[in-house]
Amino acid sequence: xxxxxxxxxxxxxxxxxxxxxxxxxxxxxxxxxxxxxxxxxxxxxxxxxxxxxxxxxxxxxxxxxxxxxxxxxxxxxxxxxxxxxxxxxxxxxxxxxxxxxxxxxxxxxxxxxxxxxxxxxxxxxxxxxxxxxxxxxxxxxxxxxxxxxxxxxxxxxxxxxxxxxxxxxxxxxxxxxxxxxxxxxxxxxxxxxxxxxxxxxxxxxxxxxxxxxxxxxxxxxxxxxxxxxxxxxxxxxxxxxxxxxxxxxxxxxxxxxxxxxxxxxxxxxxxxxxxxxxxxxxxxxxxxxxxxxxxxxxxxxxxxxxxxxxxxxxxxxxxxxxxxxxxxxxxxxxxxxxxxxxxxxxxxxxxxxxxxxxxxxxxxxxxxxxxxxxxxxxxxxxxxxxxxxxxxxxxxxxxxxxxxxxxxxxxxxxxxxxxxxxxxxxxxxxxxxxxxxxxxxxxxxxxxxxxxxxxxxxxxxxxxxxx
Ligand SMILES: Cc1cc2nc3c(=O)[nH]c(=O)nc-3n(C[C@H](O)[C@H](O)[C@H](O)COP(=O)(O)OP(=O)(O)OC[C@H]3O[C@@H](n4cnc5c(N)ncnc54)[C@H](O)[C@@H]3O)c2cc1C
Ligand SMILES: NC(=O)c1ccc[n+]([C@@H]2O[C@H](COP(=O)([O-])OP(=O)(O)OC[C@H]3O[C@@H](n4cnc5c(N)ncnc54)[C@H](O)[C@@H]3O)[C@@H](O)[C@H]2O)c1
Numbered sequence: 001x002x003x004x005x006x007x008x009x010x011x012x013x014x015x016x017x018x019x020x021x022x023x024x025x026x027x028x029x030x031x032x033x034x035x036x037x038x039x040x041x042x043x044x045x046x047x048x049x050x051x052x053x054x055x056x057x058x059x060x061x062x063x064x065x066x067x068x069x070x071x072x073x074x075x076x077x078x079x080x081x082x083x084x085x086x087x088x089x090x091x092x093x094x095x096x097x098x099x100x101x102x103x104x105x106x107x108x109x110x111x112x113x114x115x116x117x118x119x120x121x122x123x124x125x126x127x128x129x130x131x132x133x134x135x136x137x138x139x140x141x142x143x144x145x146x147x148x149x150x151x152x153x154x155x156x157x158x159x160x161x162x163x164x165x166x167x168x169x170x171x172x173x174x175x176x177x178x179x180x181x182x183x184x185x186x187x188x189x190x191x192x193x194x195x196x197x198x199x200x201x202x203x204x205x206x207x208x209x210x211x212x213x214x215x216x217x218x219x220x221x222x223x224x225x226x227x228x229x230x231x232x233x234x235x236x237x238x239x240x241x242x243x244x245x246x247x248x249x250x251x252x253x254x255x256x257x258x259x260x261x262x263x264x265x266x267x268x269x270x271x272x273x274x275x276x277x278x279x280x281x282x283x284x285x286x287x288x289x290x291x292x293x294x295x296x297x298x299x300x301x302x303x304x305x306x307x308x309x310x311x312x313x314x315x316x317x318x319x320x321x322x323x324x325x326x327x328x329x330x331x332x333x334x335x336x337x338x339x340x341x342x343x344x345x346x347x348x349x350x351x352x353x354x355x356x357x358x359x360x361x362x363x364x365x366x367x368x369x370x371x372x373x374x375x376x377x378x379x380x381x382x383x384x385x386x387x388x389x390x391x392x393x394x395x396x397x398x399x400x401x402x403x404x405x406x407x408x409x410x411x412x413x414x415x416x417x418x419x420x421x422x423x424x425x426x427x428x429x430x431x432x433x434x435x436x437x438x439x440x441x442x443x444x445x446x447x448x449x450x451x452x453x454x455x456x457x458x459x460x461x462x463x464x465x466x467x
Contacts, residue, residue: 001026002336005127005141007113007280010037011321012147012312014097016328021104023336028139029101030129032112036094038149039321042169045093046086047192050172051353053082054199058355061199065392077200083172111137115144115281115308125285125307143307143335146287146295147328148280150273150313158184158245158269164252165245165267168193177202178266182254184242186213188352190270191225195354198232205235205262207242207254214352218365218413220379221358224395225415228356237262245269275314292316299342301331309335317343320350346410349427351420356396359423362411362430363401375401375410376436380456382416387447393417398456400426400436407435407462416449425453436460 002025006013009031017027034041060075101108109129116126116138125144129137152167154160160167166174168189181197183190186208194206194213206213206229213229213236214222226236237260244255245267253263275293282289288296288304294316301309309331312324326343333340351359368375382388382396399413412426429439439457444450 002143003124003141004028004143004145004332004335005030005113005125005139006145006147007031007127008037008147008149008276008312008314009035009097009108010039010147010149010312010324012149012314012324012328013037013145014101014328015325016145016147016311016332017101017106018104019329020332020336021101021106023332023338025332025336027105028107028109028141030109030111030113030127030139032110034094035098035101035108036090037147038151038169039324040093040097041090044321045090046172047168047189047196048353049086049089050082051192051196053085054196055355057199057201062392072201077177079177080175083174086172109137109139112279113139114279115146115285115287117281117285125305143309145301145328145331145335146277146280146282146303146308146310146314147312147324148276148314149324150275150319152269153272153274155243155245155269155271157243158254158267160269161247164247164250164265165269167269171268174266178264179203180205180264180266182207182252182262182264182267183270184245184254184267185270185272186210186236187216187270187272188214190268192353193268193270194229194234195225198229198234199355203233203264205237205264207237207240207256207262209239209241211238214358217352217358218360218399220365220397220399221360221413221415224356224397225352225354225358228354228395242271273313273319275316277314290316297327299330300334300340301327301343302334307335318345318348320348322350323348347427347431349423351423353420356393356415356417357419359414359419360412361423361427362409364411365399365401365413368401368411373401373410374404376404376407376460376462377401378456378460380452380459382449382452385447385449385452385455387449387451388416390447391417398422398452400439400453400456400460402436402460407437407460408433409436409439409457414453418449422449422453425450 006029111129111131116128180203241257242254295310311327349361396416401411409429444454
């Protein structure tokens with residue numbers, strides 16, 4: 001029976017364990033902070049749960065336009081209750097995953113692990129674990145999977161104190177809403193929290209190192225979001241890098257590299273993450289990392305050491321829970337000698353949980369504009385969609401990209417309140433190499449926002465696609 005030791009119990013680690021369990025392997029998962037990983041306990045699940053509460057205020061804000069007389073001021077926010085709900089849901093999900101792993105026969109160990117390659121080159125790999133009581137225990141596996149995730153990046157002169165200078169994992173300890181939140185960093189994490197706090201009625205200032213919010217995302221989508229946030233009173237400071245954050249009593253000042261300052265009641269640092277690859281004994285074991293500390297892997301999750309695999313945020317491939325899980329499963333199938341397809345990032349769907357949401361799949365507009373992929377493209381505003389009109393939606397669009405000659409769908413973007421759900425038909429088309437005519441001929445419900453997906457496809461269809 002193949003012995004597998006997995007370091008890290010996040011989506012990469014636990015999904016790998018479940019996949020390998022189905023093949024009867026002997027699996028041990030070692031985690032230092034809790035099964036479910038940072039994804040379930042501190043990052044993805046808590047933030048989306050928090051945003052679910054703020055979404056109620058979003059609907060209340062819109063109610064008057066639809067003839068329902070509720071004022072947002074009457075929708076009082078009970079911060080401790082929201083935070084408790086976030087914590088309860090995260091711990092419950094962690095407990096569910098834990099029970100599932102145990103029921104599949106996986107051994108769970110609570111502790112901090114590192115590689116212990118006493119005899120480099122032999123087929124069994126050693127892992128030494130420091131247990132909560134300080135004692136150590138050694139485990140051996142034919143295969144080791146490193147799935148240790150990542151942690152919030154800390155700027156030397158802007159260290160979170162957990163009270164006024166915060167990282168995103170500390171927000172749920174606040175007893176009251178910030179009066180004025182200054183968010184440093186306009187990536188996905190920054191944008192989601194800017195949105196959430198604005199909906200809760202908090203004054204928010206966003207410091208962006210670039211000329212816009214979400215510099216890595218579809219530009220048209222980012223501009224829609226920027227416009228929506230501006231309308232809700234968010235102040236966006238562009239071309240600004242913070243290099244120092246200072247606290248003076250109840251206020252906090254961020255110093256920007258160009259000499260400007262921004263003062264608020266709280267600062268939230270969303271300046272990215274760093275991989276958890278220190279103190280893992282990687283160097284001694286000969287596991288290669290890149291210059292940013294990410295473990296180097298190929299498309300079946302192999303590291304530079306035979307039998308040692310890595311998956312998830314510690315590899316820096318694409319920091320998404322879905323990708324981490326896929327990398328973990330692929331590592332297991334490969335190590336167990338099962339047939340496996342290398343990971344393909346061109347079919348990954350993801351969403352940004354702002355209002356409106358922004359969902360993307362496949363090839364990006366930027367890559368098309370740069371000439372990397374020849375494509376026919378269409379962008380259809382939701383303003384023409386009957387369901388959008390009925391619901392009072394003013395913003396959003398559907399984009400679809402297809403190959404010029406064959407009409408095969410290669411990507412798309414949806415900006416809409418529930419874009420995370422609406423992207424699926426386009427993702428299905430990309431994954432299965434469907435043609436734009438397949439989408440165009442599919443019945444969508446009338447009236448529905450998915451009607452814009454089929455309509456966009458119809459606009460993209462050329463006569464020869466139908467031959
Ligand atoms: C605010 C935020 C929101 C996000 N929202 C989404 C989203 O909506 N959708 C999405 O797809 N992705 C989202 N992500 C990304 C997603 O959370 C990550 O891609 C995912 O957590 C990666 O999973 P992982 O298994 O690699 O690592 P993790 O979830 O970080 O788990 C790694 C685990 O390993 C443990 N560990 C570390 N070192 C050791 C060691 N030496 N010994 C033992 N255990 C160790 C850690 O404590 C942790 O429990 C979000 C990220 C952030 C920051
Ligand atoms: N909904 C989701 O799926 C979701 C949500 C959050 C995060 N994620 C994943 O996590 C990844 C990382 O996102 P992120 O937003 O945490 O990090 P990021 O690295 O994408 O963004 C951080 C931003 O902060 C800026 N920055 C860095 N230093 C700065 C400084 N000193 N002053 C001002 N700005 C500074 C960077 O230029 C960058 O734009 C995403 O690409 C995504 O894959 C996903």
